[in-house]
Amino acid sequence: MxxxxxxxxxxxxxxxxxxxxxxxxxxxxxxxxxxxxxxxxxxxxxxxxxxxxxxxxxxxxxxxxxxxxxxxxxxxxxxxxxxxxxxxxxxxxxxxxxxxxxxxxxxxxxxxxxxxxxxxxxxxxxxxxxxxxxxxxxxxxxxxxxxxxxxxxxxxxxxxxxxxxxxxxxxxxxxxxxxxxxxxxxxxxxxVLYKKNIPTMFKDRHDILFMGIILGISETGNLEVELADETVKEFGMKEISMA
Structure with missing residues (x-):
């Protein structure tokens, strides 16, 4: 070094x-x-x-x-x-x-x-x-x-x-x-992933709030979130933040 x-x-x-x-x-x-x-x-x-x-x-x-x-x-x-x-x-x-x-x-x-x-x-x-x-x-x-x-x-x-x-x-x-x-x-x-499996309030790029549960990380490195309707959606870094 x-x-x-x-x-x-x-x-x-x-x-x-x-x-x-x-x-x-x-x-x-x-x-x-x-x-x-x-x-x-x-x-x-x-x-x-x-x-x-x-x-x-x-x-x-x-x-x-x-x-x-x-x-x-x-x-x-x-x-x-x-x-x-x-x-x-x-x-x-x-x-x-x-x-x-x-x-x-x-x-x-x-x-x-x-x-x-x-x-x-x-x-x-x-x-x-x-x-x-x-x-x-x-x-x-x-x-x-x-x-x-x-x-x-x-x-x-x-x-x-x-x-x-x-x-x-x-x-x-x-x-x-x-x-x-x-x-x-x-x-x-x-x-050790923060808020994994815990219902959490998120905000999308349009400042719309929604509830979701972090499940893991996709193959491409995106965040996998289960939505209220039980579907799973991937989000990139600029697409989502915790409210």
Whole structure:
């Protein structure tokens, strides 16, 4: 593992992406920063993080030659790796909210952004951005559903220790991916999937509310939801949210 530490950067993933385009990177090259000024999340969202309090990092991974049709298993592997590390920290009511937010009860503590490079319908490199709320205890009013490890446990955490633990566990889960242990990854993911088998209020892209029950993840990585009429419908990321 090659570790690049920066005092401040707009986005660790953008920095790592540019680096990968201009040089040959070692597998599991990691960029971490004390302050990220323009962190990126899912669906063009920004990731807000107080300087020197949280873990804002990106990991370059290569060498798995994963078929695009199996992309969901990469998501399973990464989100489970972070879940594994945090479960050791005894974070209460830990779960993974589809596709890859890490939750404690109904509060978000970690966001993940996976960006893949494709060749011949295969993923050959990935940049995994991780924003983990660690020692920050106050959040802006517009982040009412955000929390942190310290806010939950009242423990001050060592960021360097958590970084090494996360990268180590990502290697373990990606090894399962390379070994094509897809069934194991999916089973582990579904066991900790947020709101699975629980009647939940959803909102579609037109802001229409409806009740449904999460059953699982489709072959294409969409969310499978049983509707009130007992039919099962698939939803992509931009098509549904929890109300």
């Amino acid at each position: 090659k570790l690049i530490k920066l005092s401040a950067i707009d986005s660790t993933s953008s920095f790592l992406k540019e680096l990968s385009q201009n040089s040959t990177l070692e597998n599991y090259t990691v960029v971490v920063t004390n302050e990220q000024t323009n962190g990126r999340g899912q669906q063009a969202n920004t990731w807000v993080s107080k300087p020197n309090k949280n873990l804002t990092m990106s990991i370059f991974i290569k060498g798995f030659n994963l078929a695009m049709t199996h992309q969901k298993y990469l998501n399973f592997a990464i989100s489970l790796a972070i879940f594994d590390v945090l479960s050791v920290q005894q974070i209460e009511k830990l779960s993974i909210k589809w596709p890859n937010d890490i939750m404690s009860a109904n509060k978000k503590i970690c966001g993940i952004l996976i960006e893949n490079s494709i060749r011949s319908n295969e993923i050959y490199t990935s940049i995994v951005g991780v924003g983990l709320n660690v020692n920050q205890v106050k959040f802006p009013d517009f982040l009412q559903k955000a929390s942190s490890l310290k806010k939950i446990t009242d423990i001050h955490y060592n960021l360097d220790f958590l970084l090494l633990e996360l990268v180590g566990q990502v290697k373990v889960r990606v090894a399962l991916l390379k070994a094509k242990k897809y069934g194991e990854l999916e089973s582990d993911y579904l066991k």
